[in-house]
Amino acid sequence: MPVRLTSAAVVGLRAEPIDVELDAVAGLHVFHLVGLADKAVGESRERIAAAIRNSGAQPPDRLNLKVTVNLAPADLKKEGSAYDLAIATAFLVASDQLRPQRSLEHTLFVGELALDGAVRPISGVLAVSQMAKAHGFDDLFVPTGNAREAALVEGLNIRPVPSLQSLIAHLEGTAEIAPQPQTFPQSTAGGPTIDLADIRGQESAKRALEIAAAGGHNLLFTGPPGTGKTLLAKALAGILPELTAEEVLETTTIASVAGILDPGVGVVQTRPFRSPHHTASEAALIGGGTNPKPGEISLAHRGVLFLDELAEFPRHVLETLRQPIEEGTMTVSRSQGRAIFPARFTLVAAMNPCPCGNLTHPSLACTCPPAAVMRYRRKLSGPLLDRIDLVADVPPVDIAQLESAPNAPRSQSVRARITAARAFGLERNRAFGVGLNSALPFAKLRAASRLEAAADAFVRQAAAKLALSARAYHRLLKVSRTIADLEAAERVGEQHVSEALQYRLRNE
Numbered sequence: 001m002p003v004r005l006t007s008a009a010v011v012g013l014r015a016e017p018i019d020v021e022l023d024a025v026a027g028l029h030v031f032h033l034v035g036l037a038d039k040a041v042g043e044s045r046e047r048i049a050a051a052i053r054n055s056g057a058q059p060p061d062r063l064n065l066k067v068t069v070n071l072a073p074a075d076l077k078k079e080g081s082a083y084d085l086a087i088a089t090a091f092l093v094a095s096d097q098l099r100p101q102r103s104l105e106h107t108l109f110v111g112e113l114a115l116d117g118a119v120r121p122i123s124g125v126l127a128v129s130q131m132a133k134a135h136g137f138d139d140l141f142v143p144t145g146n147a148r149e150a151a152l153v154e155g156l157n158i159r160p161v162p163s164l165q166s167l168i169a170h171l172e173g174t175a176e177i178a179p180q181p182q183t184f185p186q187s188t189a190g191g192p193t194i195d196l197a198d199i200r201g202q203e204s205a206k207r208a209l210e211i212a213a214a215g216g217h218n219l220l221f222t223g224p225p226g227t228g229k230t231l232l233a234k235a236l237a238g239i240l241p242e243l244t245a246e247e248v249l250e251t252t253t254i255a256s257v258a259g260i261l262d263p264g265v266g267v268v269q270t271r272p273f274r275s276p277h278h279t280a281s282e283a284a285l286i287g288g289g290t291n292p293k294p295g296e297i298s299l300a301h302r303g304v305l306f307l308d309e310l311a312e313f314p315r316h317v318l319e320t321l322r323q324p325i326e327e328g329t330m331t332v333s334r335s336q337g338r339a340i341f342p343a344r345f346t347l348v349a350a351m352n353p354c355p356c357g358n359l360t361h362p363s364l365a366c367t368c369p370p371a372a373v374m375r376y377r378r379k380l381s382g383p384l385l386d387r388i389d390l391v392a393d394v395p396p397v398d399i400a401q402l403e404s405a406p407n408a409p410r411s412q413s414v415r416a417r418i419t420a421a422r423a424f425g426l427e428r429n430r431a432f433g434v435g436l437n438s439a440l441p442f443a444k445l446r447a448a449s450r451l452e453a454a455a456d457a458f459v460r461q462a463a464a465k466l467a468l469s470a471r472a473y474h475r476l477l478k479v480s481r482t483i484a485d486l487e488a489a490e491r492v493g494e495q496h497v498s499e500a501l502q503y504r505l506r507n508e
Contacts, residue, residue, distance in 0.1 A: 003094040006108045007071075007086035008131060009078055010124035012292055012332075012339025013257055015131035017108070019072040020083060022090035027066040035071030037078045044081060047113050048088045055117040055165040057097045067091065079291050082122045085111035085141065088164055089171075101173040106138040111146075117164040121145030123259035126252055129153040141167065141177075148266025149256060151183040152249060185252075187243035188269050194235040196414055197406040201397040205232050208392035208503055210414055213239050214421040215482030216436035217475075218325065218347040218387060220310070223394030224364070225357040229350035232394065233306045236348060238411035240271045240303070241419040247302045250342060254301055258294050272303030272345075278312040286320045292332040292339040297324050300345040310351040311379040318384055321347070325387045328439065344439065347388070351380075361396065389438070389475045390503040421485040437482045442474050449477045455494045462501055476504050 002023040008015045031045045049059040060067045069087055071078050086109035092098035110128055111119040125146040130153055132140045139157045142150045147160035158180040161167050169175035196206055205221060209232055212219040221229040243251065251268040255261040261268070276285060276296045287295030297305055307313060324330045328344040353359040354373045359366040368376075425437055432444040440448050451459065459480070463473045477492075479500040484492045 003090045005086045005090045005093075005104055006137070007083045008108060008110055008128040009076060009082075010127050010257055011076070013127060013253055013294070013341060015124065015127040016076060017131065017135055018076075018078065018083065018086075019070075020086040020090050020109075021070040021072060022087065022094050023068045024060070024065045024091065024094040026064060029061045029064050030066050031060055032066075032068045033071070034069070035074045035078060036076065037071060038080075040080050041071070041078050041083060044084050044087060044113075047081070047084055047115060048091070050115040051084070051113040051117040051164050052088055052092070054115065055163070055168065057092060057168070058095070060091065060095075063095060065095065067094075077291060080122065081112035081120075082110045082124075084113040085109045085119060085161065085164070085167070088113060089167065092168065098168055098171060100171040104171075106136065107141065108132050108137045108139070109141045111141070111143045111161060113164060119143045119161045119163060119167075121263045123261075124257045125150050126152060126249070126256045129156060129158070130253070132156055145263035146266070147180040148183050149252065149261060149263075151180040152185055152252065152267065154182060183266065185245040185248035185267060186269065187245075187248050193237060194231060195238060195411045196235050197408045197410040199228055199231055199235060199408070200401050200404060200406075202228055202232060202394055203408070205392040205394050206408065208390045209236055210239065210418060211479060211482055211486070211503075212236070212346060212348065212390055214418045214437075214486055215425070215478065216344075216346050216438035217389035217479055217482065218438075219349070219390045219392065220385075220388045221348075221350040221392055221394050222353055222360075224359075224361045224396060225352060227394045227396050229394045230308055233304075233308070233348045233350055234273075235411065236304055236306075237271070237273045239415045239418055241415065241422055243268070243271055243302060251302050254294050254298055254342070258299060260299070272300050273306065274300040274304070274345075275306040275308060278307070278309045280313075280317070282317050282320055285317055286324065286330050287332050287339075287341050290334065292334060292341075294341045295330070297321065297330060297343040297345055298341040301342045303345060305345045305347050307347070307349040310349040311376055313379070315379050315381070318379070319381060322383055322387060346438075349388070350394075360393070386469055386471050387475075389479050392503060417486060420488070421482070424488050425482070425485045437478045437485070440478055440481075442470075445474055445477055449481050450491045451477075451480075451497075452491050452493050455480070455492050455497050458494050459497045462497070466504075468504075472504065476500055479503065 002021050005020045007018045007020050009018050052059045121143045126149050129150040133153050133155050141159045141161050144160040144162045150158045159177045160180050170177040274296045285296050324343040330341045330343045332339050354368045355376050356367050358364040480492045480497045483496040
């Protein structure tokens with residue numbers, strides 16, 4: 001009788017159960033693996049044979065067995081090496097070399113086998129763990145390096161497997177593999193790599209950075225080279241609040257599927273800060289592939305996507321950001337299906353005013369022809385700029401100010417203000433089903449803004465005079481609401497709208 005065990009395939013950010021059906025009969029040795037498997041899965045026969053032999057058991061060629069392995073459902077493409085552990089276990093049971101002491105019907109196996117029988121970590125284990133719980137599995141056998149990650153999900157017995165030999169001993173009841181203790185999602189704010197107090201001058205830009213962090217607003221720094229645009233953007237990592245428990249699970253799942261999660265830690269503890277180079281391809285930025293994988297915008301989910309030298313990115317690559325900025329998700333469609341990746345990130349970008357960078361410099365002359373400046377600026381379309389809430393100038397700082405003693409608040413105190421502002425806004429926004437002000441739906445925006453009469457008249461007048469688009473108008477209200485939250489003000493006043501408009505004016 002064929003042996004049937006269960007493994008898992010990761011599709012997008014979710015996992016699907018995979019039935020591993022193995023049939024072994026006497027005859028000329030052959031190992032067939034079917035079920036729409038890629039090359040990495042097909043090569044498992046060599047890894048499995050060596051791992052079984054080096055674990056003290058007999059591989060298929062020594063027993064003269066004809067082995068057929070079917071990975072079902074057959075219409076779902078199987079990629080990677082996560083099925084090794086399930087296939088090896090199924091063969092040992094089918095060849096009567098392993099006699100489990102209990103039924104394996106509600107047990108799931110994932111892991112890659114090394115030639116010596118060790119079990120290596122794989123990607124996407126947190127998604128597998130979530131699927132296992134949803135489908136009612138009792139035990140989940142995972143590589144030891146993935147155990148902390150898998151244990152983020154409650155209600156499962158996570159069994160960390162160091163080797164195939166230890167799995168055999170556990171299933172036969174001779175040496176139990178103890179369940180991994182429950183891992184509680186924890187985060188840290190993280191120490192600032194660059195403290196705001198160490199950045200001299202640029203008070204207006206620092207204020208824009210604080211507003212962007214408090215409300216999750218998109219921000220663009222413009223100015224000549226060497227004025228601190230990149231430095232300011234990197235300082236943002238030190239003022240962002242800690243991740244919530246729900247956000248830890250979201251970001252850890254994405255990092256796990258992408259294969260960038262540190263196995264020793266097993267959880268994302270700080271808000272992501274992604275900074276792709278301007279040569280990044282469209283697929284690298286938004287995600288893609290035959291079996292779609294998350295791109296930089298999804299890896300920055302609940303954190304920051306920093307695009308340095310914004311105008312150097314190809315225009316068609318930048319245009320792909322428009323839909324995820326608005327919707328907070330990215331849908332990647334392929335012939336075999338589609339995957340939806342979360343992409344609720346804060347965009348922070350930096351650019352020079354012209355190719356030479358000196359167009360706005362107070363003392364250096366710009367050497368760019370007008371046509372070159374126009375081509376440079378045309379890299380950024382109007383609809384994309386319309387989605388940027390704050391534009392801050394970063395002018396040169398004189399040497400005397402650079403060498404002066406720090407006189408600005410440190411990142412830790414700024415983070416405390418931002419955390420308080422987010423908490424203040426959350427109490428109000430919870431009624432609208434969102435957290436950050438940047439995600440407020442336009443239908444609820446007027447109710448959430450709570451404009452004073454003078455502020456209402458002022459914002460209407462400004463929108464008409466500046467011919468703001470509907471999107472720009474709504475984003476102006478969101479930024480005004482965030483500025484009021486930083487002051488713990490219940491209602492948005494004229495002064496809040498006026499400050500928000502200062503950053504908007506430069507964008508029109």
